[in-house]
Amino acid sequence: MFDYAPAPESVRPDIKEHYGLFIGGEFTDAADxxxxxxxxxxxxxxxxxxAEAGEADVAAAVAxxxxxxxxxxxPMSGAERGKYLFRIARLLQEKAREFAVAETxxxxxxIKETRDFDVPTAAQHFFYHAGWADKLSYAGVGANPKSxxxxxxxxxxxxxxxxLSWKIAPALACGNTVVLKPAETTPLTALMFxxxxxEADLPPGVVNILPGAxxxxxxxxxxxVDKVAFTGSTAVGRAIAGAVAGSKKKVTLELGGKAANIVxxxxxxxxxxxxxxxxxxxxxxxxxxxxxxxxxxxxxADEVLARLKDRIATLRVGDPLDKNTDVGAINSAEQxxxxxxxxxxxxxxxxxxxxxxxxxxxxxFWFRPTIFTGVQQSMRIAKEEIFGPVLSxxxxxxxxxxxxxxxNTPYGLSAGVWTEKGSKILWAAQRLRAGVVWANTxxxxxxxxxFGGLKESGYGREGGRQGLEAYLDV
Amino acid sequence: xxxxxSGVEAASLVxxxxxxxxxxxxxxxxxxxxxxxxxxxxxxxxxxxxxMIDLTTLEGADTPGKVRSLCAKAVRPDGDAPxxxxxxxxxxxxxxxxxxxxxxxxxxxxxxxxxxxxxVPLEIRLADTESAVREGADEIDMVINRGAFLAGDLExxxxxxxxxxxxxxxxxxKVILETGELVTYDNVRRASFLAMHAGADFIKTSTGKxxxxxxxxxxxxxxxxxxxxxxETGVQVGVKPAGGIRNTKDAIKYLVTVNEILGDDWLSAHWxxxxxxxxxxxxxxxxxxxxxxxxxxxxxxxxx
Numbered sequence: 001m002f003d004y005a006p007a008p009e010s011v012r013p014d015i016k017e018h019y020g021l022f023i024g025g026e027f028t029d030a031a032d033x034x035x036x037x038x039x040x041x042x043x044x045x046x047x048x049x050x051a052e053a054g055e056a057d058v059a060a061a062v063a064x065x066x067x068x069x070x071x072x073x074x075p076m077s078g079a080e081r082g083k084y085l086f087r088i089a090r091l092l093q094e095k096a097r098e099f100a101v102a103e104t105x106x107x108x109x110x111i112k113e114t115r116d117f118d119v120p121t122a123a124q125h126f127f128y129h130a131g132w133a134d135k136l137s138y139a140g141v142g143a144n145p146k147s148x149x150x151x152x153x154x155x156x157x158x159x160x161x162x163x164l165s166w167k168i169a170p171a172l173a174c175g176n177t178v179v180l181k182p183a184e185t186t187p188l189t190a191l192m193f194x195x196x197x198x199e200a201d202l203p204p205g206v207v208n209i210l211p212g213a214x215x216x217x218x219x220x221x222x223x224x225v226d227k228v229a230f231t232g233s234t235a236v237g238r239a240i241a242g243a244v245a246g247s248k249k250k251v252t253l254e255l256g257g258k259a260a261n262i263v264x265x266x267x268x269x270x271x272x273x274x275x276x277x278x279x280x281x282x283x284x285x286x287x288x289x290x291x292x293x294x295x296x297x298x299x300x301a302d303e304v305l306a307r308l309k310d311r312i313a314t315l316r317v318g319d320p321l322d323k324n325t326d327v328g329a330i331n332s333a334e335q336x337x338x339x340x341x342x343x344x345x346x347x348x349x350x351x352x353x354x355x356x357x358x359x360x361x362x363x364x365f366w367f368r369p370t371i372f373t374g375v376q377q378s379m380r381i382a383k384e385e386i387f388g389p390v391l392s393x394x395x396x397x398x399x400x401x402x403x404x405x406x407x408n409t410p411y412g413l414s415a416g417v418w419t420e421k422g423s424k425i426l427w428a429a430q431r432l433r434a435g436v437v438w439a440n441t442x443x444x445x446x447x448x449x450x451f452g453g454l455k456e457s458g459y460g461r462e463g464g465r466q467g468l469e470a471y472l473d474v
Numbered sequence: 475x476x477x478x479x480s481g482v483e484a485a486s487l488v489x490x491x492x493x494x495x496x497x498x499x500x501x502x503x504x505x506x507x508x509x510x511x512x513x514x515x516x517x518x519x520x521x522x523x524x525x526m527i528d529l530t531t532l533e534g535a536d537t538p539g540k541v542r543s544l545c546a547k548a549v550r551p552d553g554d555a556p557x558x559x560x561x562x563x564x565x566x567x568x569x570x571x572x573x574x575x576x577x578x579x580x581x582x583x584x585x586x587x588x589x590x591x592x593x594v595p596l597e598i599r600l601a602d603t604e605s606a607v608r609e610g611a612d613e614i615d616m617v618i619n620r621g622a623f624l625a626g627d628l629e630x631x632x633x634x635x636x637x638x639x640x641x642x643x644x645x646x647x648k649v650i651l652e653t654g655e656l657v658t659y660d661n662v663r664r665a666s667f668l669a670m671h672a673g674a675d676f677i678k679t680s681t682g683k684x685x686x687x688x689x690x691x692x693x694x695x696x697x698x699x700x701x702x703x704x705x706e707t708g709v710q711v712g713v714k715p716a717g718g719i720r721n722t723k724d725a726i727k728y729l730v731t732v733n734e735i736l737g738d739d740w741l742s743a744h745w746x747x748x749x750x751x752x753x754x755x756x757x758x759x760x761x762x763x764x765x766x767x768x769x770x771x772x773x774x775x776x777x778x
Binding site for chain 1: 492493494495497498499501502508509510511512513514515516518519522698729730733734738741
């Protein structure tokens, strides 16, 4: 009866047909002339072509970053660096709509997320770290801490601009220069950020952006940088840790997760259902800290599941540029294949699958929000990171069993606890082995709050005072 | 409906309801408020909202002339715009409204039970209700005893609502919780269930006479309550946010919320109402804008 007419975002950013590598403050093509295409995952149309960095380009970028660190950025006072960061933050805010639309086009995530979360939070990271630039002596990491030098950074495709800001803002605030490789499928906002650095008159070489695939990432890791910062899969993280072992390079890794979202029988049910939905369907489940395992107390499992299904049936899946879209496109054909394979494995192992009956667009990469019930700890869908809109539902009988099941994973990035009892929240948080525990909420982020993992979810923290330490010689 | 529970049972049941997480509830409401309703769906929403208004005047200065003027507006707000659902007046104006609306299909709602405070003896509140019904009110908007509720005497609140329901006879009973005085979301949830178990046909947020009136999170919470109540008992209860909804944008946020929380079953004037006065003119101006492509102004809708 009450259908919403299409409400497409009308702003179109100025996307060029071709982008170069951003080295030493200039855009340049790859030394070997390699290029690749970036595709809009919601309709498979090619958005632009971009130079693909090779080893020679990485060497040139690291040299530019080294020179910028030694001659300009390193010697500059913290207050001056802070001014540049504030300028970048303000420019990001001014261009927020363009960045939001560009991110949606290149990544496939809904405009409502890029507009209300990705871009504002990215700007917040620059504002936050701009404030730290001249106060590093007071960060609690020792008097007069020094910058490390050149930082090699490799980021994933799930939050392209936001992960860029998590990496670049603290590095620059601490006096380092960076060579950053955005993900192969989502280089657009990083390249627009490079243009923004030009507009901000950031000294050449302070920020270098090198689009490319895994080989370019490996070249960055193996280049003579002083530190490597990586966000991505545990498999690649393990390879990076191996590659830098025995060198002087510092390393921080933010890797995968298989977070438990624990709902106790005294939880605020409607809000818990919202939290479950937000935990797994936010950003199509392409979130390392996604609440992909729902652990619900057996006594309320039926009620929670019934409400959850009703709620999921109201999610609007489709055109990411429509302002009313809740769930957008899967980022790539490769990721869609992985989600599909794991989902089939779940059915094969005997879990019961449920999906709403929503229509999906005919072109592009799409996957319906999916719930698996009757999931057991031993099944692949309970153990492996799916990185898609797929929720595995398990039950527990007692609080101890909930904690035991939640911790029964090699990962340890995040967890959620839902109960009206404050004492139970504190009890659970003390026992959960996860870098972040959300109580009666999920997927909340703030530049002032450190984020990072335990166990195979990585090491090092990003954000907050604690995040500065990873970029300082203390 | 005939209520199934005793007062003790109802009071005990609402005391055991799960809590409401305020942050989560407000985040959900804020999320619903970001829906972008454009073009033909906006036009449909505007006409739907007009037809759901209880066009209200509740002033000491209300006169038969003022009420007749408002009734004319309710029947024919503007051109081909639909009539409002009802007129909402004090008991003393019911006869005037009833006569002015005869044959129009627009209902007469009367506030009763010592509106707005309700701080008068029960027999007077019941007499107030009976009088309004006798004068021809189709709907009774009663206030709950917030004093008893806040003092913890839930059984008394329950029995008083039941008594008013009996006094209202065939008139549909809207139970005003006055959420601005109950303050907490937990209280709003308890009061909602208490009212529904006592026989409310509608639960309504506010009198419009206190500092905080209808808000989207409170109304969302009450919608969740009527949804859960129907799932448990099979009985459908309406929802009426009142006070503070002044423009089209706000009204559409409420309709989006009805749509996504309750669905089609509640998307009619029989199950959802807006208690409002100035809202109507803003809806009419937006309606003219959609038809003509340009904004008119307050001189192109009537003052009533």
